[in-house]
Amino acid sequence: MERMLSDRRVLVTGGAGFIGSNLIESLLDAGNQVVCLDNFSTGKRENLKDFANNPHFNLIEGDIRNYGDCEKAVKNIEIVFHQAALGSVPRSIKDPVSSTDVNIGGFVKMLFAAKEANVKRFIYAASSSTYGDHPDLPKVEENIGSPLSPYAITKYVDELFASNFAKTYGIEVIGLRYFNVFGRRQDPDGAYAAVIPKFVKMLMKHEVPLINGDGAISRDFTYIDNVIQVNHLAAVIHNNKALNQVYNVAHGERTTLNELFYFLRELAGKFDKNILTIEPVYGPARVGDIPHSLASIEKAKNLLGYSPELNVKEGLEEAVKWFWNNL
Ligand SMILES: NC(=O)c1ccc[n+]([C@@H]2O[C@H](COP(=O)([O-])OP(=O)(O)OC[C@H]3O[C@@H](n4cnc5c(N)ncnc54)[C@H](O)[C@@H]3O)[C@@H](O)[C@H]2O)c1
Structure with a gap:
């Protein structure tokens, strides 16, 4: 099977970001012509440097909130991988207007422009935050609760629009509910940095990481290569049953924040043994966070042929190595 x-x-929208830039690299390596649309709001030019001069790569600097930019980007495109969004639960609580404008307004503009340009398939980044307050573990795609943040609402609304567009206009859609993705090129800086790159950078500088809450909350941390694999599978699948669906994208393994901290300390400690004595400090729990998150990945395995390669520890080893050499 292909x-x-x-x-x-x-x-690839949002191609200058963490996930988008890794996806572009793999799509170019596999022999595709890749257009990237990004406004560099959270993405970086540096993330594009390895392929910026590749003749099969074309950058459009533009904004998904601008319909003209969306139209320009989808011209002659067969498949869209829509990654552009304002990520982060805390960002959306601080500024729900911008998150909504980009994550819903921009999403619908991209989707409509794609449909108007006869794009065959629209694969988009959905989110595990959509499970909201649903208590069941592991999370299965059909059972979601009430969203706990504006970010979660935007990602769920995107799923509703995508499903509606598939029914109304016949465009093929696939939503990928990513669970806490980590790996090379993830931004360690800024108020809304994800926990893994942020902790690694702090440990490298002998700073003391702050864990929000008591460290018992858990996540299904997912290595970037597994996310890339699913995007390719979603693009090549022919089975009609697999289309117009959403899928969990995770490893199917749960790690608490405390466990994560000590894994990272051990791995970074291989490069600098002084790191091994650093202990975290604890602060108040964050509003809007899901307490526990663990995915069932059966649906992606069965319908897309997903088989995650690296587990969380193996992925963390790769990621820490990369951060050590590149930060
Ligand atoms: N990283 C994760 O763990 C995770 C988890 C669940 C879902 N997601 C989703 O995956 C996607 C990619 O996330 P990421 O971690 O790579 O984030 P990122 O911030 O690194 O990348 C997002 C990219 O989108 C671009 N962008 C933002 N607003 C834009 C706009 N208005 N017009 C054009 N480009 C715009 C940014 O400049 C950036 O390059 C997002 O949709 C995010 O919500 C990520």
Whole structure:
């Protein structure tokens, strides 16, 4: 069975970001023509440097909130990988207006422009935050609760629009509910940095990481290569049953924040043994966070042929190595 997309003209929105830039790299390596649309609001030019001069790569600097930019980006495109969004639960609580404008307004503009340009398939980044307050573990795609943040609302609304567009206009859609993705090129800086790159950078500088809450909350941390694999599978799948669906994208393994901290300390300690004595400090729990998150990945395994390669520890080893050499 075909597992990688090749020889197609594709668009990656948000391609200057963490996930988008890794996806572009793999799509170029597999022989696709790749257009990237990004406004560099959270993405970086540096993330594009390895392929910026590749003749099969074309950057459009523009904004998904601008319909003209969306139209320009989807011209002659067969498959869209829509990654552009304002991530982060705390960001959306501080500024729900911007998160909504980009994550819903921009999403619908991209989706409509894609449909108008006869794009065949629209694969988009959904989110595990959509499970909200639903208590069941592991999370299965059909059972979601009430969203706990504006970010979670935006990502769920996107799923509703995508499903509606598939029914109304016949465009093929696939939503990928990413669970706490980590790996190379993830931004360690800023108020809304994700926990893994942020802690690694702090440990490297002998700073003391702050854990929000008592460290018992858990996440299904997912290595970037597993996310790339699913995007390719979603692009090549022919089975009609697999289309117009949402899928959990995770490893199916739960790690508490305390466990994560000590894994990271051990791994970074291989490069500098002084790190091994650093202990975290604890602060108040964050509003809007899901307490526990663990995915069932059966649906992606069964319908897309997903088989995650690196587990959380193996992925963390790769990520820490990368951060050590690149930060
Ligand atoms: N990283 C995770 O753990 C995770 C988990 C669940 C879902 N997601 C989703 O995956 C996608 C990618 O996340 P990421 O971690 O790579 O984030 P990121 O911030 O690194 O990348 C997002 C990219 O989108 C671009 N962008 C933002 N607003 C834009 C706009 N108005 N017009 C054009 N480009 C715009 C940014 O400049 C950036 O390059 C997002 O949709 C995010 O919500 C990520």
